[in-house]
Amino acid sequence: xxxxxxxxxxxxxxxxxxxxxDLSGTLEPDTPTLQLPEEFGWGKSWPFHIxxxxxxxxxxxxxxxxxxxxxxxxxxxxxxxxxxxTGKDHENHATDTLPLDNFIGPACVIDAxxxxxxxxxxxxxxxxxQAWEAQHGEIExxxxxxxxxxxxxxxxxxDYLNMHDDGGHTPGWEPDTIIFLxxxxxxxxxxxxxxxxxxxxxxxxxPMFPCHNLMHGANKCGLASLKNLDQLPPKGAVIIxxxxxxxxxxxxxxxxLALVAE
Ligand code: MN
Numbered sequence: 304x305x306x307x308x309x310x311x312x313x314x315x316x317x318x319x320x321x322x323x324x325d326l327s328g329t330l331e332p333d334t335p336t337l338q339l340p341e342e343f344g345w346g347k348s349w350p351f352h353i354x355x356x357x358x359x360x361x362x363x364x365x366x367x368x369x370x371x372x373x374x375x376x377x378x379x380x381x382x383x384x385x386x387x388x389t390g391k392d393h394e395n396h397a398t399d400t401l402p403l404d405n406f407i408g409p410a411c412v413i414d415a416x417x418x419x420x421x422x423x424x425x426x427x428x429x430x431x432x433q434a435w436e437a438q439h440g441e442i443e444x445x446x447x448x449x450x451x452x453x454x455x456x457x458x459x460x461x462d463y464l465n466m467h468d469d470g471g472h473t474p475g476w477e478p479d480t481i482i483f484l485x486x487x488x489x490x491x492x493x494x495x496x497x498x499x500x501x502x503x504x505x506x507x508x509x510p511m512f513p514c515h516n517l518m519h520g521a522n523k524c525g526l527a528s529l530k531n532l533d534q535l536p537p538k539g540a541v542i543i544x545x546x547x548x549x550x551x552x553x554x555x556x557x558x559x560l561a562l563v564a565e
Pocket of ligand 1: 376380381382499500527554
């Protein structure tokens with residue numbers, strides 16, 4: 304049995320005519336994590352913690368390994384539909400049961416870099432998406448829609464979470480935009496460069512956290528804390544993003560790769 308598509312893929316990777324772009328940040332104790340408003344008493348996600356077991360020493364003379372722990376939604380990570388109450392009754396909605404085709408798919412990269420720089424609370428509208436479509440063509444079903452904000456370039460600075468007395472100020476989505484993407488375009492999910500898929504001020508949006516509420520309600524997924532979106536074309540990249548197979552996992556840190564034709 305032979306399949307020239309796969310042979311061509313392997314040859315293109317070897318020759319460099321398809322390049323692999325790493326859309327992931329490095330997991331380390333400084334990796335920023337989502338900070339929810341404290342006044343509600345909501346639970347907190349563990350930051351990434353790593354502890355050496357041995358490193359060619361008395362704890363293990365010939366081997367190096369670590370223990371680590373973190374919240375499922377730490378660093379570059381996958382959001383499964385079970386993450387939100389609106390997605391709780393879907394079938395196959397967790398990291399261990401999601402159909403595998405959720406993990407590989409085409410990307411549409413919408414550049415809102417200028418808008419996000421001008422206004423950290425920028426919310427992407429349906430009109431903004433439609434203006435992108437007028438230029439690049441309609442978003443195909445099962446696409447990942449990636450919100451390019453260049454926000455990942457702020458990692459390492461307080462400007463990344465951009466926390467003020469009233470919470471985070473980072474870009475996100477108008478609720479109608481999520482409804483449009485989920486229902487009119489039937490996308491696979493959305494991906495963002497910010498710490499979570501919703502805007503920093505999303506606890507005050509209606510509905511609260513609209514991307515989580517409406518995307519997961521539509522049984523669709525999310526990718527957060529992506530980087531290097533500036534290395535992707537508006538269309539044509541293929542995203543590979545399989546989360547860890549945690550039983551009933553709501554998400555997991557994920558190595559997200561993009562295949563890009565040169
Ligand atoms: Mn998440």
